Every structure is written in C-alpha cells, then in structure tokens.
Amino acid sequence: MDTAEIIVLVSGVALIAFVIWYFFMGEGVRAAATVGATGVQQINVTVKGGYTPDVIVVKKGVPVELDFYRDEASTCTEQVVFGDFGISRMLPAFKTTPVTFTPERAGEFTFTCGMNMVRGKLIVEE
Amino acid sequence: MPETTRQSAPESVPDRSADVRVALPLTGMTCAACARRIERKLAHAPGVKEVHVNFATERATVEYDPRQTDVRALIKTVEAVGYGVREVPGEDAGGTVDDKQAASERAEVRELWRRFIVAALLSAPVLLIAMSHGRIALFNVRWINWAQLALTLPVIFYSGWPFYRGAWAALRHRAADMNTLIAVGTGAAFLYSLVATVAPQLVTTATHATMPGMEGETLAPVYYEAASVIIALILLGRLLEARARGKTSEAIKRLLGLQPRNARVVREGREVDVPIAEVIVGDVVVVRPGEKIPVDGVVLEGASAVNESMLTGESMPVEKRAGDEVIGATINETGSFKFSATKVGRDTVLQQIVRLVEEAQGQRAPIARLADVISGYFTPVVICIAIATFVVWFIAAPVELRLTYALVNFVSVLIIACPCALGLATPTAVMVGTGRGAELGVLIKGGAALETAHKLQTIVLDKTGTITKGEPAVTDVLAADGFQEIELLRLAATAERGSEHPLGAAIVRRAHEQSLALADATRFNALAGHGVEAEIEGRKLLLGNLRLMDERKVELNGLGARAAQLASEGKTPMFVAVDGTGAGLIAVADEVKPDAAAAVSTLKRLGLEVLMITGDNEQTARAVAREVGIERVLAQVLPADKAAEVKRLQAEGKLVAMVGDGINDAPALAQADIGIALGTGTDVAIEAADITLIRGSLNGVVTAIKLSRRTIQIIKQNLFWAFIYNALGIPIAAGVLYPVTGWLLSPVIASAAMALSSVSVVTNSLRLRRFNTERKA
Numbered sequence: 007m008d009t010a011e012i013i014v015l016v017s018g019v020a021l022i023a024f025v026i027w028y029f030f031m032g033e034g035v036r037a038a039a040t041v042g043a044t045g046v047q048q049i050n051v052t053v054k055g056g057y058t059p060d061v062i063v064v065k066k067g068v069p070v071e072l073d074f075y076r077d078e079a080s081t082c083t084e085q086v087v088f089g090d091f092g093i094s095r096m097l098p099a100f101k102t103t104p105v106t107f108t109p110e111r112a113g114e115f116t117f118t119c120g121m122n123m124v125r126g127k128l129i130v131e132e
Numbered sequence: 133m134p135e136t137t138r139q140s141a142p143e144s145v146p147d148r149s150a151d152v153r154v155a156l157p158l159t160g161m162t163c164a165a166c167a168r169r170i171e172r173k174l175a176h177a178p179g180v181k182e183v184h185v186n187f188a189t190e191r192a193t194v195e196y197d198p199r200q201t202d203v204r205a206l207i208k209t210v211e212a213v214g215y216g217v218r219e220v221p222g223e224d225a226g227g228t229v230d231d232k233q234a235a236s237e238r239a240e241v242r243e244l245w246r247r248f249i250v251a252a253l254l255s256a257p258v259l260l261i262a263m264s265h266g267r268i269a270l271f272n273v274r275w276i277n278w279a280q281l282a283l284t285l286p287v288i289f290y291s292g293w294p295f296y297r298g299a300w301a302a303l304r305h306r307a308a309d310m311n312t313l314i315a316v317g318t319g320a321a322f323l324y325s326l327v328a329t330v331a332p333q334l335v336t337t338a339t340h341a342t343m344p345g346m347e348g349e350t351l352a353p354v355y356y357e358a359a360s361v362i363i364a365l366i367l368l369g370r371l372l373e374a375r376a377r378g379k380t381s382e383a384i385k386r387l388l389g390l391q392p393r394n395a396r397v398v399r400e401g402r403e404v405d406v407p408i409a410e411v412i413v414g415d416v417v418v419v420r421p422g423e424k425i426p427v428d429g430v431v432l433e434g435a436s437a438v439n440e441s442m443l444t445g446e447s448m449p450v451e452k453r454a455g456d457e458v459i460g461a462t463i464n465e466t467g468s469f470k471f472s473a474t475k476v477g478r479d480t481v482l483q484q485i486v487r488l489v490e491e492a493q494g495q496r497a498p499i500a501r502l503a504d505v506i507s508g509y510f511t512p513v514v515i516c517i518a519i520a521t522f523v524v525w526f527i528a529a530p531v532e533l534r535l536t537y538a539l540v541n542f543v544s545v546l547i548i549a550c551p552c553a554l555g556l557a558t559p560t561a562v563m564v565g566t567g568r569g570a571e572l573g574v575l576i577k578g579g580a581a582l583e584t585a586h587k588l589q590t591i592v593l594d595k596t597g598t599i600t601k602g603e604p605a606v607t608d609v610l611a612a613d614g615f616q617e618i619e620l621l622r623l624a625a626t627a628e629r630g631s632e633h634p635l636g637a638a639i640v641r642r643a644h645e646q647s648l649a650l651a652d653a654t655r656f657n658a659l660a661g662h663g664v665e666a667e668i669e670g671r672k673l674l675l676g677n678l679r680l681m682d683e684r685k686v687e688l689n690g691l692g693a694r695a696a697q698l699a700s701e702g703k704t705p706m707f708v709a710v711d712g713t714g715a716g717l718i719a720v721a722d723e724v725k726p727d728a729a730a731a732v733s734t735l736k737r738l739g740l741e742v743l744m745i746t747g748d749n750e751q752t753a754r755a756v757a758r759e760v761g762i763e764r765v766l767a768q769v770l771p772a773d774k775a776a777e778v779k780r781l782q783a784e785g786k787l788v789a790m791v792g793d794g795i796n797d798a799p800a801l802a803q804a805d806i807g808i809a810l811g812t813g814t815d816v817a818i819e820a821a822d823i824t825l826i827r828g829s830l831n832g833v834v835t836a837i838k839l840s841r842r843t844i845q846i847i848k849q850n851l852f853w854a855f856i857y858n859a860l861g862i863p864i865a866a867g868v869l870y871p872v873t874g875w876l877l878s879p880v881i882a883s884a885a886m887a888l889s890s891v892s893v894v895t896n897s898l899r900l901r902r903f904n905t906e907r908k909a
Contacts, residue, residue: 015523057305081374121555122507
C-alpha cells in the first residue's frame with residue numbers, strides 16, 4: 007500500500023463516518039407553535055429541501071394550523087404527509103398551503119414528503 | 133386604515149341572514165388612500181351591507197345580499213375606480229385556483245424540456261468524443277478536453293442546476309434525496325475532469341498520453357460524458373415520470389372538472405345566472421335538458437332522467453321527480469325541473485368525494501412500511517457504499533488505472549441507486565387505485581383499507597336496504613273466485629289511503645303505479661296491529677292479518693293455504709275480505725335488488741364466505757337468503773347486537789367485512805375489519821366506513837374487492853421490482869462482477885437504468901386506470 011492508498015483509505019473511512027453522523031445524528035431546528043387570538047396553534051413552515059423548522063412542538067387538544075410555504079419547484083417535496091393523522095396535502099410550489107388538525111394524542115409524530123425522504127417531527131405535549 | 137379579520141384564502145361564506153361574504157384580492161393599490169377610495173365606492177354599491185378594504189393584505193371583504201348584487205358586479209365596481217381584482221374567488225377546490233395550478237405545472241414541464249434539449253444537444257458530441265477513444269482523427273487534438281469542457285459547462289450550470297440547488301437545500305437540512313445522489317455523482321465526474329483538463333499533470337501518469345499522433349503530449353482522461361449525458365438522461369427520465377405521475381391524479385382532476393361554473397337560480401322571481409360559489413342553501417335552481425346540475429338538492433317540480441354515471445358508476449339514467457334528491461355535477465338529460473339547493477360549496481357530494489379521495493391518497497398502506505423505512509436511510513447509505521467502492525477500487529486496481537476505476541465506479545453507484553422507485557411503488561398505485569375506485573362509485577378510505585380488503589375472507593351483508601331495496605312493495609295480488617285483482621287492489625288502496633303504515637303505503641303506491649282511480653272511504657277504522665276496516669261504495673271492506681280474519685269469522689275460501697305459501701317465500705300476506713267473505717290476498721315484501729344474486733355469486737367465486745344478517749324472523753330471512761344464494765343466515769339479530777355478531781365471526785379467526793347502511797349499522801361497520809357503507813343519498817362521507825359505495829348496488833362490493841386485490845398485486849410488483857433493481861444494480865455498479873466476468877457498468881448506462889426504473893414503476897401503477905370489474909382479479 008503506497009501513501010496515496012493510505013490517504014484514500016483513511017479519508018474514505020472518515021468521510022463515511024461523517025456522512026453517518028451528519029445525516030442520522032443531527033438535531034433539527036426546533037420551534038413551538040404560538041397560540042393566536044383565535045385559539046389556534048399556528049406556525050409557518052418553509053419547505054425547501056427540507057422543513058424549516060423541522061421539529062414543531064404543539065399542545066394536545068388544541069387545533070393546529072401549519073402553514074407550509076413550498077419555496078422550490080423540486081418535486082421531491084410536492085407532498086406533505088402526516089401519516090399518524092391521515093393527512094396528506096399537495097403543496098403547490100411558491101404557495102402557502104395550510105394543514106389543519108387537532109392532535110388528540112400526546113407523543114412524537116413524523117411528517118414526511120410523499121416518499122419519506124424529507125422528514126420533520128411533530129411533538130405533541132400534554 | 134380599517135382592518136379585516138385574517139382570510140387565508142378567497143372564500144364566500146353564506147351566513148344566517150342569507151347575506152354572502154366574499155374576499156376579493158385587489159390589485160393596483162399604492163396607498164391607504166386607494167383602499168379608502170375602493171371602500172367608499174363599494175359601500176355605496178347596491179346590495180352591499182358591509183365593506184372592509186385592507187391595504188396591507190390587498191383584500192376587500194364584502195358582505196352583500198346575493199339577491200341584489202353578485203361578485204361580478206362588485207368586481208365591476210372596483211374596476212370602475214381604476215383598480216383590479218386578481219381572480220374571481222371560488223371554492224378552494226374549484227375552477228380558477230386549480231387552473232392556475234395546472235398552468236404553473238405546465239410551465240414547469242416546459243422548463244424541464246428546455247433544460248433537457250440543451251443537455252441532449254450538448255452531451256451528444258461529448259459522448260461521441262468519449263466513445264471514439266482516439267479512433268476518430270478529428271478529435272485527436274490537444275484542445276479536445278477544453279472543447280468538451282466548453283460543451284459540458286452549460287449542461288452542468290443550466291440543465292443540471294436544479295439538481296445542485298435541490299441537493300444543497302436538502303444538505304442544509306441534513307437530508308439527502310435523489311438530487312444529492314445526482315449532484316454528488318455528476319459533480320465528482322465534472323470536477324475530476326475539470327482538474328484533468330486544467331492541470332493534467334495532477335492526475336496523469338506516464339502511461340497516459342500515448343494516443344496515436346499525440347506522443348509526448350500530456351492529455352489526461354476526462355469523464356465529461358459521465359456528467360453531461362447523465363444529466364440529459366435523468367432529465368429525460370424526469371420528463372417521462374412527470375407525465376406519468378400527472379396521470380396518477382387524473383381521476384381527481386376529472387372529478388373537479390365536473391363542477392359546473394354557473395347556476396341558474398330564481399332570485400326575486402327572475403331566473404339569473406350566478407357563479408356557483410354564490411348559490412346558497414335554499415336557493416331554487418332551474419335546470420334545463422342537457423345541463424349540468426350545479427349543486428345538491430331536492431326536486432321541487434318537474435321531472436327528468438339524470439345521468440349520474442360520473443359519480444356513481446351507474447350507466448343507466450335515473451328518473452327524478454318531486455321529492456327526489458339530485459346530485460351536483462350530474463347531467464340532466466330529458467326534462468326541465470326546479471330544485472331546492474340543500475348542499476352547496478364544500479358540502480356537495482362532489483366536493484365530499486374529492487376530499488375523501490385526496491385524504492385516501494395520503495394514507496400510507498402498511499405494505500409500504502418496509503419501503504418507507506428503507507427510503508429513510510437509503511440515500512446516506514448509498515453515499516457510504518459509493519465512498520467504500522472508491523476506496524476499494526483505488527487500493528485494488530493497478531496504480532496507473534486506480535483513479536479512473538475508482539472514480540467511474542463511485543459515480544456509477546451513486547447514479548444507479550434509485551430511492552424514487554421505492555418511494556413511488558406504493559403511493560402511485562394507491563393513488564391510481566383509489567382514483568379509479570371513485571370513478572366507479574367506490575370510495576376507499578386509504579391504503580390500509582385497500583390492503584385489508586384484499587385479504588378479506590367473510591362478507592356479512594345486512595338484509596334490509598343492502599340485499600333488498602329497503603322499502604316494501606306489493607309482490608302478489610291474488611283474487612278469490614268472483615273477484616278481480618284490479619278491483620281488489622283498488623278497494624284495498626282506497627282503505628289504506630293516507631295510511632302511515634309501510635304495508636299500506638306499498639299498496640297505495642302500487643295502485644298509483646297502475647293509475648287506479650281511488651274511491652272515497654267512509655267509516656274508516658284502523659285496527660292497531662291487525663289491519664283496517666272501511667266502508668267503500670256501500671261494501672264493508674276488511675284488510676288485515678289472519679288473526680283479524682279469524683276474529684271476524686271471515687270465510688277464507690282456501691286463502692289460508694295460499695297465505696302460508698306466500699309467507700314461506702318471505703312475503704307478508706294480507707287478507708282482503710269484502711262483506712265478510714275472503715276476497716283475496718295482497719302480499720307485500722321488501723324486494724331483493726335486481727343485481728343482488730349475481731353479486732353474491734361473484735363474491736363466492738372470489739373465494740369469500742357470504743353471510744346475511746337481519747332482525748327479521750328466520751323464515752323471512754331464509755326466503756331472501758335462498759333467493760340470492762346465501763347459505764349462512766344470522767336472523768333475529770337486534771340492530772344493537774350486529775356488532776357483537778361481527779365480533780363473534782372475527783373470533784373464528786376471520787377477516788370480516790360488514791356491508792350495511794351508514795346509520796343503523798354504524799357500530800357493526802366500525803367493528804368489522806372493513807366496513808362497507810352503502811351511500812345514503814347525498815351523504816357520502818360516512819365516518820364508520822372504510823369503503824363507501826355511492827351507488828346502492830351490491831356490485832360495488834365486488835368492485836371494491838377486485839380493485840383492492842388488483843391494486844395490491846400492482847404494489848407488490850412495484851416493490852419487488854424496486855427492491856430487486858436496487859439490490860442488484862448497486863453491487864453491479866460497484867463492480868462486484870468484475871473479478872468474475874470483467875463487467876463494469878458505465879455511469880451512462882447506470883443513469884439510463886435509473887431513469888427507467890422510476891418511470892416503469894409509475895407506468896405499472898397506471899395500469900390500474902384501465903381496471904374494470906369484468907376482468908378477473
């Protein structure tokens with residue numbers, strides 16, 4: 007094994023470790039929904055390659071309105087799915103699409119794109 | 133500046149006082165003064181009750197009396213002051229918004245085409261140069277790499293730009309998707325080639341640069357074609373996929389397209405055309421032959437035949453007369469009629485169906501769970517495999533070729549991997565399947581319902597209203613000697629005229645159907661639980677059951693045996709006595725639906741056990757069951773106990789479907805593994821049901837079962853193909869076959885395979901569009 011091969015091997019292993027850490031162990035941007043005058047927990051979510059914020063904290067039993075603004079034309083994010091709530095919405099590009107529901111159960115739920123590649127987390131607190 | 137309440141979308145909400153509120157998106161305002169000007173003008177317009185114009189949100193909220201003005205007049209008022217209204221507000225699922233959406237989608241596809249054409253034109257010569265391997269003398273020049281660079285730059289920075297932008301956006305969210313793979317793969321090939329062109333000494337070794345006629349020149353191998361051809365092919369794949377995916381939601385678009393835009397309503401005694409959004413509950417709507425019925429309602433006057441096939445799948449036109457329900461978006465064929473609007477806007481059957489189908493299409497099927505888990509990890513894992521491939525090849529390959537092999541296989545692995553095929557396998561099939569179901573009048577609540585339905589073993593059919601029509605009708609009229617059937621019916625109907633009792637009502641209905649002129653009854657007397665007596669044209673008429681006849685000591689003339697015979701057929705016989713003598717029998721029964729027997733036999737052929745459940749007595753139940761070919765009968769089950777019976781069947785280890793109406797049978801529907809509700813008029817969103825049949829026919833059950841089996845079959849094919857494709861493609865691209873067969877996959881072939889794999893999955897799902905019940909499931 008020559009020097010170049012050792013360098014490639016070491017950097018390859020390091021790179022793999024980095025990829026695993028970066029994609030699987032990172033924490034997202036967390037945000038709590040605010041309750042407006044109408045008694046609805048509202049939050050704006052920007053959709054561009056992912057969800058910002060991607061960890062959303064809401065209260066149980068209070069209606070939630072998540073306003074998704076899809077800031078890209080890439081079809082990867084054209085649909086948002088809340089599997090546990092039986093909700094799916096097509097998100098037209100460069101438009102705001104409201105998703106409304108009332109969480110009746112506390113816990114952690116994921117919301118994803120139509121193919122489960124882009125993900126966000128919804129935390130319902132008591 | 134006056135403020136309005138927050139309005140998320142253009143909407144019009146009729147309120148209690150029949151005034152309509154509408155939000156108009158305004159254009160052309162430059163200052164708060166403009167807002168006040170528009171407000172003043174609108175406030176003085178006829179019929180306007182209240183106006184708020186918000187400069188910040190560029191919106192006018194107007195409350196008006198729909199009998200005095202309409203949205204169009206309001207827009208004209210705004211335009212008269214020199215401002216504009218962006219779009220006529222309608223239902224959010226209605227026409228205008230949707231058209232805009234479609235237009236922007238078309239623009240996206242056009243953009244994709246442009247990028248593809250540029251990539252195709254510029255990558256073709258690059259591919260030719262790469263494949264010539266020095267055999268074409270024309271290309272054996274020192275600046276050939278620079279020429280390739282020039283041809284590739286626009287492909288990367290224009291055609292492929294969305295991939296890089298998408299990958300970057302995902303990367304910032306610690307996410308990786310399709311774009312990441314394409315961007316890293318083509319980016320690596322491009323960057324390497326760029327270095328090899330600009331500073332060849334960095335990547336080349338002594339053995340290179342020995343092309344004929346170019347000895348002594350330093351010319352490193354470049355892989356521009358791996359970047360540009362891949363981008364061209366993947367764009368082509370995207371185009372094909374976009375076209376195919378557009379078709380998966382065609383059913384919804386077609387349903388939405390059914391919505392008429394205008395309605396002709398009676399306002400102040402005049403017929404006026406109004407946009408559909410302005411029709412309010414209670415409006416009298418006029419429909420002429422050949423026109424679409426705008427909203428749901430009840431016929432007030434007139435009669436016609438209505439084609440409801442677009443919503444119910446029923447191909448025969450349905451007769452409508454006063455009192456019948458009509459459904460919006462169906463087509464009036466023969467006559468004119470007026471109806472009273474009962475459901476408008478989001479409450480109409482059409483909008484309910486669209487909402488149900490849209491919701492269903494977002495429900496994930498459990499069968500996709502594995503694919504979902506995999507696609508969550510897929511892309512980062514593929515990147516790791518690609519890095520490992522690079523390292524292994526760099527170490528294992530001969531020194532002079534190691535960088536080339538490592539790079540080419542690294543790119544191939546990234547490019548061949550296709551998480552999209554996995555991700556599309558289930559949702560596209562569920563989407564097309566549920567959409568096709570809606571077209572056939574079968575509303576399926578989602579992927580999970582589809583999946584359970586295909587595994588069903590037992591189907592429990594409620595009797596009344598499901599197997600039978602649900603309303604008693606006269607089946608037999610038997611006259612004793614000396615009496616005529618017509619006369620018997622006329623007398624009985626006269627006696628029962630105005631009767632509230634369902635049996636009596638059935639007799640009166642039959643008399644009306646035969647256009648019999650009824651006489652006037654005198655001394656009418658209802659005998660609770662027994663029948664009626666009356667005096668008609670001087671004759672004493674007695675109508676009722678056997679007990680009544682016995683009590684009055686009526687001579688039956690052998691009618692008793694006939695009555696017992698009718699009862700054994702599941703009918704309810706009523707004796708008619710005239711002046712103390714048995715004159716005949718009128719039998720009434722809840723008739724079996726004409727297609728019930730055929731549907732039951734098809735269900736059996738599909739391998740399902742079919743049961744009937746009813747509150748009726750054993751004898752009546754048996755008779756009906758025999759008629760439709762059902763062997764196992766659960767009779768005398770109280771409505772409240774139906775759910776318990778379903779539970780008992782489930783305890784036998786069976787997957788049970790319950791078919792019934794959505795109201796009385798709701799607990800049983802909810803208890804069953806699959807609850808199938810027969811649509812009741814204009815209410816199709818039945819909570820307890822997993823599947824709703826818009827048309828009250830049992831054939832819908834057959835359709836639902838067959839469609840579920842076919843959809844799951846397609847999903848399995850898709851998943852199998854997507855798994856196998858990736859499971860074989862990635863190792864081959866990594867070069868595992870090289871030591872055995874010497875095969876290496878060129879990145880160009882890898883990209884073609886990738887583009888085809890997701891297209892083939894979607895195309896396979898689209899086969900469900902042609903599903904029809906006749907085919908074997």
